[in-house]
Amino acid sequence: MKTNLKMFVVLVGLVLVSTSRAWAVEQAPLGEGARGRIAQLRALREENPQAFRDAIEQHKGQIKERLKRLREEDPEKFSEIAEKHRRELRGRLEALREKDxxxxxxxxxxxxxxxxxxxxxxxxxxxxxxxxxxxxxxxxxxxxxxxxxxxxxxxxxxxxxxxxxxxxxxxDKEGPTSGGSREERIRGLRALKEENPERFERMMQNHPKVRERLKEASLKGRERLHERREGDIGRGEKIERRHDVRGGGDSRPHINHRDVKRPDHSRSPHVKDWARRDHGNRSGDVRPRQNRHAAGGRPRGNRGGAGRGRT
Structure with missing residues (x-):
């Protein structure tokens, strides 16, 4: 039993030694070849810089082709290699920045x-x-x-x-912010949107902060406009009064309420303590309107027939 155990240990040791030697033999030519290639490139850089640059470009092209095939065959491994390369490059750049x-x-x-x-x-x-x-x-x-x-x-x-x-x-002089003030910049953006919609959309995609600011400015502008309209309706500032002299001497102030609306959107003045206009007959004359205030004080007959509508 002891003899068999010793033989087993010896066999395992021989296998390990042979495996390590085979791995060393495989890796040795690669390491020596790489070191020889580096020494050759250094000598070439000193002797012929142009040939050195050409060799480096050729080597880069080969690496790009390998990475391209790797990206198509194994994207995960390609991402790992790319991330590792970025970290190493960032570290070398930081070291170079501090050193020189x-x-x-x-x-x-x-x-x-x-x-x-x-x-x-x-x-x-x-x-x-x-x-x-x-x-x-x-x-x-x-x-x-x-x-x-x-x-x-x-x-x-x-x-x-x-x-x-x-x-x-x-x-840019032709761009959205040609002026210095905020109003001029907004006008420039509106002009850009009308003249070149594609460039405007591209700018909004490339500048999300500008897009958000425009949205906020638009919402604030709408709120201010709504508040101003509500205030004008409440104070009656938009109501214009003019002296309208009607035919026959009917003269009284006339209300122009084109710009004034009630909350229900009806066109009529909505002002506090404003008396509604009385369209009734103030003189007690029951004749039709066209028969009142006739020339000479005499009532006129209407088109329907003489004497119609008289008292």
């Missing part, structure tokens, strides 16, 4: 140029993806402004070109 701010600024300038080149290519060849790219960029800026206002302000200070673009987006 000048080199960090130069790197950001090159990256900015690459992004602008990519955006221009999308704008020319694929407008739909360009609109999506712009919306994503604006959405990230809005999130940064909401979550980290101080970082957003420092970001604008470090990127004057972006600050100018945002300022231009809000103060």
């Amino acid at each position: 701010p000048q080199a960090f600024g130069e790197l950001m300038e090159r990256r900015r140029a690459q992004i602008e080149k990519r955006a221009q290519g999308l704008k020319e060849h694929n407008p739909e993806r360009y609109e999506e790219f712009v919306r994503k960029h604006v959405r990230k800026l809005n999130e940064l402004e909401e979550k980290h206002p101080e970082r957003f302000r420092s970001f604008l200070e470090n990127h004057p070109h972006l600050r100018e673009r945002l300022k231009q987006a809000y103060s």
